[in-house]
Amino acid sequence: MSTAPAPIAKSKHDESRLAQILVAPIVSEKATRVGEKHNQVLFKVLRNATKPEIKAAVELMFKVEVKGVSVTNIKGKTKRFGKSIGRRDHVRKAYVTLKPGQELNLVSEAA
Numbered sequence: 001m002s003t004a005p006a007p008i009a010k011s012k013h014d015e016s017r018l019a020q021i022l023v024a025p026i027v028s029e030k031a032t033r034v035g036e037k038h039n040q041v042l043f044k045v046l047r048n049a050t051k052p053e054i055k056a057a058v059e060l061m062f063k064v065e066v067k068g069v070s071v072t073n074i075k076g077k078t079k080r081f082g083k084s085i086g087r088r089d090h091v092r093k094a095y096v097t098l099k100p101g102q103e104l105n106l107v108s109e110a111a
Contacts, residue, residue, distance in 0.1 A: 012052075012056070013052070013053055013056045013057075015060070017053070018053065018056055018057040018060050018061075019057070019061075020046065021045055021046055021049045021053055021054060021057040022043050022044075022045060022054075022057050022058070022061065023043070023044040023045055023046060024043070024044045025041065025042065025043055025044075026042035026043060026044055026093065028042075034095065038097065039097060039098050039100070039102075040095050040096060040097050040098070041058075041095075041096045041098065041104050042093060042094070042095055042096075043058070043093070043094045043096060044091055044092070044093060044094075045071075045092050045093070045094045046092065047073075047090060047092045049071075049092065049094070051069040051071060051094075054069045054071070054094045054096065055068075055069050055096070058096050058104075062104050064098055064099075064102045064103075064104050065098065065099040065102050066096055066097070066098060066099070067097040067098060067099045068096075068097045069094055069095070069096050069097070070094070070095040070097070071092060071093065071094050071095070072092070072093045072095070073090065073091075073092050074090065074091040074092070074093060075090055076088040076089050076090045076091070
């Protein structure tokens with residue numbers, strides 16, 4: 001009987017995909033207010049990202065514990081550019097709720 005080494009526990013999600021999921025943090029008055037009141041952070045994410053992928057990406061990138069993820073899909077507005085009509089891109093926002101005691105400071109204060 002051969003004793004093979006135990007397989008290494010592999011993450012459920014691919015790390016290269018997780019690195020691409022978070023497009024940008026959203027820093028606005030509303031995002032700051034939500035962050036202070038509900039201990040949440042807002043991110044612009046890929047349109048095909050799932051909640052478990054977003055949670056894994058935030059935990060991997062920022063080394064924090066995530067309580068939950070809520071997602072909204074924002075439809076792009078139609079805008080005029082001179083005579084032509086264009087449309088802004090559709091956006092998917094992720095509201096990431098952190099566990100109590102966890103903190104994620106995206107805006108580092110300059111001294």
